[in-house]
Amino acid sequence: MDQLSAMRVFVRVVETGNFTRAASALKMPKTTVTNMVQALETHLRTTLLNRTTRRVMVTTDGALYYERALQILSEIEELDGSMSNSQTQPSGRLRVEMAGAFADLLVIPHLCDFHQRYPQIQLDIGVGDRLVDYIAENVDCALRGGTPTDQSLVARKVGELKLRTYASPAYLQRFGYPKHPDDLAKNHISVGYLNATAGRVLTMEFCRGEEVVEIAPRYALSVNDARSYLNAVVAGIGIGQVPGFMADDLVERGTLEEILPEWECETLPLYIVYPQTRHLSNKVRVFVDWLAKLVQGLKEPHRLRDPERNTPQPVLA
Known part of the structure; x- marks a missing residue:
């Protein structure tokens, strides 16, 4: 046999x-x-x-x-x-894990470009932000937000996403506009993002010049999925911080408003991680390089700020 x-x-x-x-x-x-x-x-x-x-x-x-x-x-x-020059034309199945928001809003909208470049790669995307057994599940790599803490994984940084603070018009009509980050801890409700690994709700960080503020959000709801988190903010449950690319269309449609725009938020680093026991194959390497260029190509929206209303206004041509 x-x-x-x-x-x-x-x-x-x-x-x-x-x-x-x-x-x-x-x-x-x-x-x-x-x-x-x-x-x-x-x-x-x-x-x-x-x-x-x-x-x-x-x-x-x-x-x-x-x-x-x-x-x-x-x-x-x-x-x-x-052994057959696959560096120029990598092929085969590539299994990647990533959170649903990254899949839906960042990667999938640009996959036609990836497949035009590498038509012989069959991409299998597992959607979710869970702990992965890379060997048992035959996962090649995962896209993760935040700095990895698992020492058994090799991590390559592919970029950073700038967070912004948002609320729905319905929420702002009920609670008003916060004037300082401290207001979020005293007079406002936020949507909590639950870090499954740490088992706690993440803090919110703000910076304006030399002033740095970190608050533990008051929340009525916490979730551990970025899409659900964004949907909760859109529903008016509370204030939230998400990368700008996730909220830009919603802001343009008037579904969300950026608040505290004069305060800079922390950035969310993006990493590709894979187990140390696996070498970085050609198909993984080209996907990582493509993804890094994609993240770096994301443009920050340019908006003028109206200090009276504390919401972004469109730039007039």
């Missing part, structure tokens, strides 16, 4: 859901596909697939074997590619 070929066949059966589609994709007779999987099961002395007349179900052992086989085949593919 050619174990490597059998491994490839088994992976394709799992991905297609049955032997017929796998045989078609591999351009092999169905009987050959069936025999190779059976030979692999005999070699491993375990059942990888449960067959019925209508479908194929992966067993517990089969699911574990699939994840490891996928990782091994990916590494072999990367090794082969490095």
Whole structure:
């Protein structure tokens, strides 16, 4: 038995859901596909697939074997590619984890450009801001906001996002406009962002010249997802701080207003992280470089400030 070929066949059966589609994709007779999987099961002395007349179900052992086989085949593919000038045209599956807001508002709107540059890369994006088992889940890298604290990960900074402070018109009609960051801790309600790793709600930081203010927000709601956080601010539940690119369209539509514009907020660093046990493959490298240029190309909105109302006004041409 050619174990490597059998491994490839088994992976394709799992991905297609049955032997017929796998045989078609591999351009092999169905009987050959069936025999190779059976030979692999005999070699491993375990059942990888449960067959019925209508479908194929992966067993517990089969699911574990699939994840490891996928990782091994990916590494072999990367090794082969490095010997055949894949630096100029990287290829293969790239599994990336990132928060939903980064996926929806930053990465996906620009993916046509990425695929035009690298048409042979198949990008799988896992959406969420959770702890990832990179090896078991076959994740190549993750895009994370904030400075990483996990010493087992290699982190490469790809840029910074400037935070701004926002509230909805409905909220401001009820509570008025804060004149100083201290007002947020005394007379206003914020939406709390819960850092899942630290297990606490993040503070808000403001800077104006030499004056620096850090407050623990008074909140009625805290969430650990950026999209939910932004939606809560839009709903008028409280004041929030988000990167400008997430709120620009909402400000233009009048759904959000920037408040305390004369105060600078902290910046949110963006990192690509991956496990130390994995080398930085060509496909990961080109994605990181592309993402770094994308973040650096984000333009800060230029607005004149109206001190009487404390909200941004459009620049007049």
